[in-house]
Amino acid sequence: MNQTQTTLCRLVLAAVAVLAHGRLWAGDVTVVGYSGLAPTAQSATPPASNAATPALINPQYGQNVASESPCRNGQAPCENGDVPADGTLRQVNFECPTESSWYGRIDYYHFGQQDIGGANTFNEDGILYTVGYSRRIGPEKFRIELFSGNADYFQRGIDINEADSTTINFGVRAEAEYHWALTTVGQPPLEFFGGIGTRAWIRDLKDTTAFDGTDLWGSQETWWTVYPYIGLEKKWLYDNGFETFVSGRIGFTMFTYEHASTSGSPAFNPKLNVLGQLEAGVRRNALSLSAYLDAMTWDRSGDVWVGGTPYYYPASQLVTIGVKLGFTY
Secondary structure (H helix, E strand, C coil), X not given: CCHHHHHHHHHHHHHHHHHHHXXXXXXXXXXXXXXXXXXXXXXXXXXXXXXXXXXXXXXXXXXXXXXXXXXXXXXXXXXXXXXXXXXXXXXECCXXXXXXXXXXXXXXXXXXXXXXXXXXXXXXXXXEEEEEEEEEECCEEEEEEEEXXXXXXXXXXXXXXXXXXXXEEEEEEEEEEEEEECCCCCCCCCEEEEEXXXXXXXXXXXXXXXXXXXXXXXXXXXXXXXXXXXXXEXXXXXXXXXXXXXXXXXXXXXXXXXXXXXXXXXXXXXXXXXXXEEEEEEEECCEEEEEEEEEEEEECCCCEEECCEEECCXXXXXXXXXXXXXXXX
């Protein structure tokens, strides 16, 4: 081995040794997750030496934090590090990296359809009841919801019989998202998130009689949609233990399938359109209360030919607005 190769090998070995030492040292201050409590400092015993203590930075909050303080829910470990700015070791409290929530929601909802030019319209209004569970593990968040409700509908137009009746809705919704911190100092950071969700439900339209006396047979419409989205979330923490929060997102209904149980009815694929969601509320300890708005839209489907006749599904909108009560642990 020549002198150049020998020197290169020595440099590589030295670099590996330094990185390994740094990795072991960093292993003592691993940070998992970043949502939760703002730092609260408590003075502890000053270090024996006045020598400067290395600052170990929490990359999520952009400030120094200490280990051994309990999480809000009493679990461990929490994020860790040191705050030696004035020669005093401080304990700083953050939320644990995992968090689970159960919640219930009561929403007024509107489902509407309208043909091009407004020739035929269909409006459905009622109440939806939702039970959901969400879990956050560091930057990852997952949620699943079950919902059901009743509504009244009214239809009119030149191509359909004018009538009203009732509808029963029930279904499931699931979402997964990933969060990134956009700020690094002070309060819990402003977070950007991206995710994907799916919603599947059945609209059970009951039999009725049109205003002109024509009997109309009901049907069950099966819906399934998949949607990506992006959004922002922010929390503010206060000394009295209250937390306020707000989040918003926007996306689009990437793929949708609709099929009615009526004999001979074809399956449709309503085309993509925008969706959005807003939520704002307050939390104290384990309980939270928030206002909630969610909207999903679909464009008119393409034509599906049955026996030489084209059929399509009209443009549709689904809007829900209500209140949400949650329990977090």
